Amino acid sequence: MGIVNIKDLKKTFGDLTAVDGISITVEPGEIHGILGPNGAGKSTTIGCITGLLPYDSGSVTYENAQPIGKWKRNIGYIPQDLAIYPDLSAEENVRFFCSLYGFKGSELKKKTEEALDFVGLLEVKRKKASEFSGGMKRRLNMACGIVHSPKLIIMDEPTVGIDPQSRNRILENVKALNKKGATILYTTHYMPEVEEICNKITVIDHGKVIASGTKEDILDKMGKDREMDVTFTAGSDGLAGFEEAIQSIESVHRCNISTEDNISTCKIFYSEDQTLMENVIRVAADNHLTISNIGSLEPSLEEIFLTLTGKELRDGK
Amino acid sequence: MFFVQMWKEIKVFFTSKGNLLFMFVMPLLLITIFSFALRDYISADYGTFDNGCIYYYLNTQNESRSGEFNEIREKMTGAIGISFEQVYDYEEACRRVESSKAYGVITIKDNGYDYFRSSFNEPEGGKLARTLFSQIADNYMSGTTSRSGPAINKVRVEVNKLDSKNYYTFAGLAFSIMFMGLLVAFMVYDEKKFGTIERIKLGGAGILSMVISKVLTGVICGLIMIVTSFAYSRTVLKVDWGNKAGYIVIVLLCLVIFSAVFGCVVGLWGKNRTMCQSSVLMFSMLCGYLGGSITPLYLLENLPVLRFIVKISPLYYTNRAIISLYNGIIDEKTTYSILVLLGLTLAFIILGIHLGKKVTKKA
Numbered sequence A: 001m002g003i004v005n006i007k008d009l010k011k012t013f014g015d016l017t018a019v020d021g022i023s024i025t026v027e028p029g030e031i032h033g034i035l036g037p038n039g040a041g042k043s044t045t046i047g048c049i050t051g052l053l054p055y056d057s058g059s060v061t062y063e064n065a066q067p068i069g070k071w072k073r074n075i076g077y078i079p080q081d082l083a084i085y086p087d088l089s090a091e092e093n094v095r096f097f098c099s100l101y102g103f104k105g106s107e108l109k110k111k112t113e114e115a116l117d118f119v120g121l122l123e124v125k126r127k128k129a130s131e132f133s134g135g136m137k138r139r140l141n142m143a144c145g146i147v148h149s150p151k152l153i154i155m156d157e158p159t160v161g162i163d164p165q166s167r168n169r170i171l172e173n174v175k176a177l178n179k180k181g182a183t184i185l186y187t188t189h190y191m192p193e194v195e196e197i198c199n200k201i202t203v204i205d206h207g208k209v210i211a212s213g214t215k216e217d218i219l220d221k222m223g224k225d226r227e228m229d230v231t232f233t234a235g236s237d238g239l240a241g242f243e244e245a246i247q248s249i250e251s252v253h254r255c256n257i258s259t260e261d262n263i264s265t266c267k268i269f270y271s272e273d274q275t276l277m278e279n280v281i282r283v284a285a286d287n288h289l290t291i292s293n294i295g296s297l298e299p300s301l302e303e304i305f306l307t308l309t310g311k312e313l314r315d316g317k
Numbered sequence B: 001m002f003f004v005q006m007w008k009e010i011k012v013f014f015t016s017k018g019n020l021l022f023m024f025v026m027p028l029l030l031i032t033i034f035s036f037a038l039r040d041y042i043s044a045d046y047g048t049f050d051n052g053c054i055y056y057y058l059n060t061q062n063e064s065r066s067g068e069f070n071e072i073r074e075k076m077t078g079a080i081g082i083s084f085e086q087v088y089d090y091e092e093a094c095r096r097v098e099s100s101k102a103y104g105v106i107t108i109k110d111n112g113y114d115y116f117r118s119s120f121n122e123p124e125g126g127k128l129a130r131t132l133f134s135q136i137a138d139n140y141m142s143g144t145t146s147r148s149g150p151a152i153n154k155v156r157v158e159v160n161k162l163d164s165k166n167y168y169t170f171a172g173l174a175f176s177i178m179f180m181g182l183l184v185a186f187m188v189y190d191e192k193k194f195g196t197i198e199r200i201k202l203g204g205a206g207i208l209s210m211v212i213s214k215v216l217t218g219v220i221c222g223l224i225m226i227v228t229s230f231a232y233s234r235t236v237l238k239v240d241w242g243n244k245a246g247y248i249v250i251v252l253l254c255l256v257i258f259s260a261v262f263g264c265v266v267g268l269w270g271k272n273r274t275m276c277q278s279s280v281l282m283f284s285m286l287c288g289y290l291g292g293s294i295t296p297l298y299l300l301e302n303l304p305v306l307r308f309i310v311k312i313s314p315l316y317y318t319n320r321a322i323i324s325l326y327n328g329i330i331d332e333k334t335t336y337s338i339l340v341l342l343g344l345t346l347a348f349i350i351l352g353i354h355l356g357k358k359v360t361k362k363a
Helices: A042-050 A069-074 A090-099 A105-118 A134-146 A164-179 A191-197 A215-222 A239-247 A276-286 A301-309 B002-015 B017-037 B063-080 B090-098 B124-141 B150-154 B164-194 B196-202 B207-235 B245-269 B273-290 B297-301 B306-312 B314-326 B332-362
Strands: A004-013 A016-026 A031-035 A057-062 A075-078 A152-156 A183-187 A200-205 A208-213 A226-232 A252-260 A263-270 A291-297 B053-058 B083-086 B104-109 B112-117
Touching: A004 A042, A016 A031, A016 A042, A016 A057, A016 A200, A016 A208, A031 A042, A031 A164, A031 A191, A042 A075, A042 A152, A042 A183, A069 A075, A075 A134, A075 B196, A090 A105, A090 A134, A090 B002, A105 A134, A134 A152, A134 A164, A164 A183, A164 A191, A183 A191, A191 A301, A200 A215, A200 A301, A208 A215, A208 A301, A215 A301, A226 A276, A239 A252, A239 A263, A239 A276, A263 A276, A276 A291, B002 B017, B002 B164, B002 B207, B017 B164, B017 B207, B053 B063, B053 B090, B063 B083, B063 B104, B063 B124, B090 B104, B090 B112, B104 B124, B112 B124, B124 B314, B164 B196, B164 B207, B164 B245, B164 B273, B164 B314, B196 B207, B207 B245, B207 B332, B245 B273, B245 B314, B245 B332, B273 B306, B273 B314, B297 B306, B297 B314, B306 B314, B314 B332
Parallel strands: A031 A183, A031 A200, A075 A152, A152 A183, B053 B083, B053 B104
Antiparallel strands: A004 A016, A004 A057, A200 A208, A226 A263, A226 A291, A252 A263, B104 B112
């Protein structure tokens, strides 16, 4: 049983079916990325998870099959649009959202300062939010969402339009929050972010889940090959034996060898195999070949995403 | 939870220089500009009794009753300088009243008095004279005043001379209060725009407490405007708010509540800031013009078609009530004004609840 269990969730807006039978389980302690093109149903799904949007059918339950009810106080929401008061100082903003959860006095002060410190804004806590840079505002937005130490933190594209330093800080914060025990539900369009921080991914399109699992799971399910490139120093003796031995390895789908300017290169296409590199080095040695360079390439998440959702623009659809 | 939100609203409101400027400067500016720029409008002795005349028609042989009337007549003439003229053709007298030749016709009967007035064309002086006559006659009829005793002097007539400073102190303030709805509209709209509604709801607070806290902030702002204007008009313009100042504040407070609720509904409904701004400004300008906050009421009430149209403006009832209260008279105008404002407030609350549900769904 996960911390969030979504089963056959459906939500329509008039004739438009925004979410069409989505089922997702978010396990405690994971960073779960939700990916999907514009209009895929991500925001609607998040709205249903937070209880801010009523759904038509299906179910969303939380820890130990609880309904949203009071459990929503365990949710920290960090929306894409800045949900802060520009005329208040950083401290006043964080303090206000914290006090909504019933914190008072010294505990309120402590939590406020911890949250501000966590996002690196403690030193400028008395500055008005309107005077902050884009990145600082994003971090303040984050502090407001996590100040009450929620079990589940929902982040809706929290790094849109900010400088690399602030983005890095936010990603570091996400990892730190996860280490502290918070479960993170993260939506973004930046694939490198998902690759860097998420240990589980759900790809949504047209209101349906089209892939879910770890990146490796998705690659395997899609039958996408990984690629390993091996370059040898001069000399082609033993290449035939090497090719034959490599082809016989179970995870290898095909192997192409080419020689140019007396330098031979071998491209090996294979499925998930942690021991392949070790085996390649051993086979090369057995065939008296000297490796000058070896490296493996995995298909990027972006490539997977585009394969799954297509390359057609989704503007306004 | 509510107090947390209320405190936040007050902080947000009072940290904005624009809000402070609006609250403290706008009413004073309007009052001053209108008082001086439009002073010729009000020089027409609005609400006084110059050349005023009331007809009376004797329909009784009872000497005691006619003697009583003569006493009332003398007192009124002495107090406000109004003249009385006996008529013998009641129908003709009524026609003359309809064509503004006199304020009204008093019929003296065995069992009391009838007062005929033009229901469409009664001037402000006529209304005041009628109210005064009713008060004195009631005292006689109820026996609280003996015919020749000195008790009649207890009926004190306080008719303040209404000049532009007096008139626009109230009319300008009422106009500013209407504009105050804009601040509330922005407060509500900004909460939607900033997306903070979602966070507030996740924290367990409802939209209702958020809306109430904003309306109350608007009411506080309105009260500050009233107090500031009171102090300014008393000290700088030397305007005496009269002995019914408390009632004037009550009427203005009803206007403040109405304006705050109206602003709140606009904020919930508005799709962007410009839409909120245009709606409140248009409504306020319309109410202000029709309600006599720019052009004085007596002018509007004497224009053929406009005299009916002005009644759609809540400010019309407010300004009418305040003029009476300023003259020391609590009459049906005060009641109408309060009822109209609170009735409209209720209507907007119902509309606001409907819109609030929509916002909750969207959120």
